[in-house]
Amino acid sequence: MKRLFNWLLPHPVMTLILAIVWISLQNNLSFGMAVFGLILGVIIPRLTAVWWPDRPKSFKIGKMTAYVVLVLWDIIVANVEVAWIVLTRPNSKLRPAWIIIPLDLCQPEAITVLAGTITLTPGTVSSDVSNTGHYLLIHALDAPDPDAVRDDIKQRYESRLKEIFV
Amino acid sequence: MTFADDFLSWALVIAFTAVAISQIFAMIRLLIGPGTADRILALDTMVVNVIGVIVLLGISQGTQIYFEVAMIIAMLGFVSTVAYARFVLRGDIIE
Amino acid sequence: MNWIEIGTYAVGVFLLIGAIFTLVGAIGLLRFNDAMTRLHAPTKVGTMGIGALLLASMTATFVFGEGSFHELLIMAFLFVTAPISANFISKVNIHHKTCMAPPDPPEGERWSTSLKEENDQVTTDM
Amino acid sequence: MEVLVASAVGIMTTTGLYLILRLRTFPVILGMSLLTYAVNVFLFASGRLTVGAPPILTDDATMYADPLPQALVLTAIVISFGMTAVVVMIALGAYLGTDDDHVDDLIVSDDEDVQ
Amino acid sequence: MSLFLIVALPFFGALLPSLMNSAGRQAVAGVTFTVTLLAFVGLMTNLPAVLNGDVVQNGFDWFPELGLNVTLMLDGLGFLFATMILGIGLLIIAYARFYLSRNDNMGEFFTYLLLFQGAMVGIVLSNNILLLLVFWELTSLSSFLLIGYWKHLEAGRQGARMALTVTGLGGLALIAGMLMLGKIVGSYDLSVILQNRELIQADPLYVPVLLLILLGAFTKSAQFPFHFWLPHAMAAPTPVSAYLHSATMVKAGIFLMARMWPVLSGTPEWFYIVTTTGLITMIVGAVIALFKHDLKALLAFSTVSHLGLITMLLGTGTAFGAFAAMFHILNHATFKAALFMSAGIIDHETNTRDIRKLGGLRHLMPITFLIAIIAALSMAGIPLLNGFLSKEMMLEEMAHTYLFGPKWLVPTLATFGSLFSAAYCFRMIGHTFLGPKRKPESYPAKPHDPSVGLWLPPAILAVLVVVIGVAPFLVQDFVILIAKSVIRDAAHLDVKYIKIWHGFVPALYMSIVAVLGGLIIVVMFRPLSRLWDKTPRPEAKNFFDNIIMAILICARSCIHPLHNGAFTRYAMIMVITTVAAGYHAWATGVVGNVTRGLQPVGWVEIGGWIMLVSAAISLAALHYNRLLSLILIGIVGLMVSIGFVFLSAPDLAMTQITVEVVTIILLLLALNFLPNLTPLESSMWRRGSDVIVAGCAGLATMLLTYHYLLRDAISVPISEFHLANSYEGGGGTNVVNVILVDFRGFDTFGEIIVLGIAALLIYALTETLLNGPVRARLLNRAPDKQLSGTQHPMMMVVLTRVMMPVVLMVGFYIFLRGHNEPGGGFIAGLIVSIAVVMQYMASGFRWASDRQRLPYHGVIGAGVLIAGLTGIGSWFFSKPFLTSDFAYLRIPPFEKFEIATAALFDLGVFLAVVGAVMLTLESFSRLARRAHVKDSDSPMDIDPSRSIVELTQPQKGE
């Protein structure tokens, strides 16, 4: 039974996401639409499951939602800061820097979310991963104190992600 | 024609103009380069701006009909960015 | 001042925010003098700009029509794909050395971009 | 509006043809793509220009853009995509075999007895 | 026997010798002889009617609308020629049986000979001038084969081509002349034409007709200045020379002049052209003949001379001239064929035809000598032989002919010609047979009289020579009959009888002068010959060769530089042609009034325009950087798509964008193999002219676009119907989609087939390349640039995993809604393909396709089949292909939805697109697999969740 369930729903979260996507696509929140969306949400991940062999074992949706809200807020704040830099700071006064972030995360999915967060938050871009995946290379637009940026990222995002991807 | 409508249409004009100008800036960056990365970046920016134009068009015409176009650009635009970058990095984009 | 009027103002404000951020992104793209620095401006500021425009659009649909969440989907796609684009463009910069070289990671590791295949050599006879 | 579209067609035709007259297959193929854009816009314009009236039937619309040229252009886009793929492949095959991507295939004249 | 059968017999019989080749030489010759004999007998069955003065006619319609019918007629003239052709043909066949060596393919020879025979008989029996043309050209073709029969001989091949060229030239002139003649008369029937003398001669086209027909006749009959081909045709085996080049084919021109005599002769034009040509030819031929050392060449030029003589006679336009001509034709055929065969015997026996190596043969070959001397003396015009009779008639006629200059000039020239004629006859006999007796060993081969098979045929002819010469009254009535059939109503013939002795008339004196003079010349031959050799004179063959060479060089210099594979020039010419033709159409028309207003322009439009234009121009300017130009073309595409959005075409915009992405992927895949830079090769001037030409074309398209945009169509566009019926008739509100899958679904059917073929083609070519010489090169290819270590970056892989299902769902959504909203099978297909490509790009082709790979061939096939079967489905409802139907269904809990056959059709489109795109991209990426680069076994380069030991990316420190 569990195997059947696993086979049918290789990614339950994905099924949910797809159902939501379907409803937003149709822009029609009716029961029929939801059912249809869920059916697609089962079929499509089933078709693509072969390409996602080692899915994360667990995933905390609630914490993830809170994380998304946090990130969105950070994005807005940082955007204003960066916009200010873009408009006012001359090239000569910029202090761009490479920052290496040692990773405690080891799931590709988690690292990717972290890297994505870093990129989406203005002022920093995730640029590369080391060959073992233990270090993340990021570039900061204006970082007078690179270590502060590194620590900020580790405690603000990575620690949360560790709880989301157990 | 209330002031709100006036405000909205002015805002639309300003937004259109802003997007158009930023397109032209991106185009300039694309042409002057100097690196391939800059050009890819400029292209990527332009693709994103195009989504903005389409959205603005939808607002100004009061229609949702262009939504899919914008969505497809948002969804697939990055594929070409990745393809260009992969070409530079690896030569073969599907290996 | 009714809801529609408020909505109209909201749309206008979102539009102006979007306009500003879009423009700022492009300005950054044009004016910064370092390839990696340039990467910051459009990929994020631009995203914010388009995000605001999308918000404007969504608000507009609620104010003037039946309302839709389509724009959220577009925003989601943009936010999900933007990091990959940025990641690849950084890699191109690192690979082409069009930016300040990144420091090596500790413990003798290498950045994945600078790994080389033994057989891949530049040949002139092609 | 008409001036913009017409001049865009003209400029794309010019640049496309200029590239088609180049000597290597790659620019020629790009020129062909550009020319395809030009002709697609031209074909599209044969239904005249209409702003803000897509040919999607709704109850309140009073006029629609001409749908037929749109359908024709769609067909043309698809066909030219297939053609582009083919010409790219053939050009690639020719290049791989001869190490030469000149589009001109100059015949080397071999002098043999005339009679 | 029916005339048709007489003509057809040789043609059908021609198959036999080749088919019977294995049955032996005897059988081959036998069957050929039998066929000819049958035809000959068939001809003779018509003798009574002919002698009765009847014109035998029969035939049937062939091309009645054109006027080319198989109608045949037999009158005296036709009978004379047909008898010659078949009668001498019989002798030649017998002779050839013994003449050809065992190495020669006798079946082939006799096949050609019979073809020729049939064509000749056809000419002389045609009652339709177009049919005559058919046979006329056939004689040229069959003689080409016969002359070139000895393929290994250079001379034979060249002679054949020369003969074909010259007679072909004449034949084409004849075609023109005959067609014009038919146009004048309104019929191509000879019997009708021959009754319209006044009409023809009064027509303004008379002179062109005359010139063209004479050109045909003169070339065929080797008249000056077209005489040169005949001697070169002598490279043919002797039977061919004897048959074609003395007795038959060369007489075809004479026949034609005789046939047309009633309607064409009698005018000053005819008289001056024909008589002069004949006279010159007679003299030139005779003079040249005298100095030829090759027996056959001598005979060839003598033939030229005698043909000139006959032509001259016909040219006088008098009844007597025609009569004399007919008589001489008969006589010439007898003695000349006999001489050729004798020459062949000599060649056969001594292995040489060079007169200088011969002499004294009368002792070794008495029979041959006898035959030859009779024939030669006849040709020289010695009394009691038939040649004397007709030659004297000629001199008689010339004595009364005034052409140009003083009155005595023509008779003198005629005598001069006869004198040389006599001279070469004497020389031939004297230098070949007379002279001191020599031992057989002194010749290249040991000569002796040949077997009876070789000498009997000429002997028969020699007997005829004597019989006619001694007793001309035997043939007199016959010749009169022939002459009358030539003359018809055009003139009155008052010849009572042919006499050996006319009394002391001018002709007799001229004859005596000629014979005596001939003897003197032979005596003085050596000094004359030296003088001849020293005289510079144009060599016709060189002249001809030079002309042909000049034409060939001309042809090559106009064809090869123009078609040298320079595509750029081809394209340039095409563009210029198009612009010029379009401009001409425009300039000769009237520009109508403007009926539509301009639409307002906003800043956004201008901004978009600037982007588009700057991208396009930069593309042209910066195309040397190929990656940059790819990016630029992407921008052009992007701008065009947004233009489509702006101008109310969301479907187009979506299609454009998706196609754009796939195209760029494709071009990048290709660029991987190609050089990254385009070298600057074209000159400034060249680029300048390219800009001008392209600019003109661009300007033209711009004006044209602008022109149409400002004017309405002449009537309501048919799309009004589509808009009005899309929903009720097609069941969809997206009219573009309904047009695509319903109103014009057939276009779409063709379109997906194009895509399918493209993919199959690309696959097939990939297979060919991978199995061909390119394979090794591909496998050992070294990249042309430093590669980074990032094959399958983790971020990309992870994100693709999330994106993939969503994109597929969007694809499905786009597919479903296409009928009513922007979207449809095509766009959906592209979206799904791009999703799969995204997966390939992320995790590698091998990893991704190992896990899930659709059989793309099958997908394409299924797509086309589904689309096609959907169309066929309507047959079962007695509706035409692709007739759509739809219904609305409601299955709880879903809302009402539509089921349409069009959706099924769209599914076919979808599948075909997915299959085609994927097969194409897969083929490209297969080319890129390199032998020494291992496909990675894991989806991403770096996966920290696995243990480090498992890392598949080999560690490569520097």
Added chain:
Amino acid sequence: MTHWIIALIVLPAMLAPFIVLSARYHIGIQRVFSLFGVIALIAISAGLAWVASDGTIILYQLGDWKAPFGIVLVGDMLSTLMVFLTAVLALFVLLYVIGSGWDERGRHFHALFQFQLMGIMGAFLTGDLFNLFVFFEVLLIASYGLMIHAGGNKRLRAGVQYVLFNLLGSTLFLFALGSIYAETGTLNMADLALRAQMIGADATVGIRVASVLLLLVFAIKAAVVPLHFWLPSSYAEAPGPVAALFAIMTKVGAYAIIRVYTMIFPPQLEVTTGLQGVWLMPAALLSLALGMIGILAAKSLDRLVAFSVIGSMGMVMVAIALMTPEGIASALYYIVHSTLAGAALFLIVDLVKSSRPSLSLTAMPPFAGSTVTAGLFFVAAIAMAGLPPLSGFVGKLMILDASFDTALGVWVWIVVLTASLISLVGFARAGSIVFWKAESVPAGEDSEVFERSHAMSYSAVGGLIVLLAAYTVFGGQAQSYMIVTSQQLFAPNAYIETVIGSQGKMSNIFSEED
């Protein structure tokens, strides 16, 4: 409603994917299906030609939509004649392909072959201009595949040019179609004919440019000089049987010109006067001259034959350019002839190629079967050069006859006759070098040994020659048929009424042109 006419398109269109799906790896099965398909096409097209021969216009409304709103197929005497010719040609080509094993030298030959047939059939049958474009593309892309079948560097490089040139042509076609639609608002040929008549003398540039652009497009297909440059290399480099099949492709262009310029823009239509008259005849004469000169100038046998195709298309175009019933009738007669003769020549060239080290016109030792091949070449060359007794000669007479007393008649006569002579010299030269001169060249010790071609190959060529002979023998009947066909073309009212007047789905609701 019978579906036979659509079967000509659907059958190959379904057979091809079926072959790809089910018989991809079994050449034998592919051959059986391919042959079956072609034979069925012959039967069906013969039946249609029979039906159309009494003047019946066969109309097929796809999707049951009334013309001009939907696409229609129209079978009249001309189109059924052309499809029948195509099917017959295809049979012989296919037999040759099977005999020579060409289909095994690359992938998907039979599928591409069927698609090629589908495209050609569609182009002949459709009554809609845009649909004609689609079928042009189908036949072109299939031809690309067939042309580069089996690969090889020279072939691929020629293929690039062939494709590029035709892409330019297709682009031009779209420009023409855009102009047509912009000017008239329709795409259906019959409707176009009606609407062209509505255009007043005060606004003619639009339709004039459209009509000229269309003419240029078809002229490219018909390889009219100076738009012929795509032909020599591609036909020479294409596999022999493919080039033989291509003999019908140039005729598609000729067909389209005949169709469009007798029905839509007939000579008497005032708004388009003086267009094709000015351009077409000189270009046709130039083509004829250039093609025939090319025969003389050619340095290899394959290019020689390619030029002969240009020349014979020039001949066809001369007849068409007369734009008289007689001219078109003679053009039709010549089209059939030149298709069969051209195909035969290309197959013969392939026979030579398969047994001789190269096709260059230099002396080489004699090769296996050269006597038979020489005979076949001789006959085919006679046909192509327009010498008696074969149909080319009669066709030439017809054209000369038809052009007598016309404006450029004198030039027609001069060029036709001179060109004949030049081609005669060229063919004689080539034949004597390849087949005769060989006898004087001793076979070298190390000369390659070639297998003698399969008997089926010879019989395919022989079959074409026999057809040519039959076409000559029964030429009178053929000519009468062509004359009636031509008269039908010059009286297009029946066609137009059938197409426009027939009712279809929803036509009761929508009243036309309100």
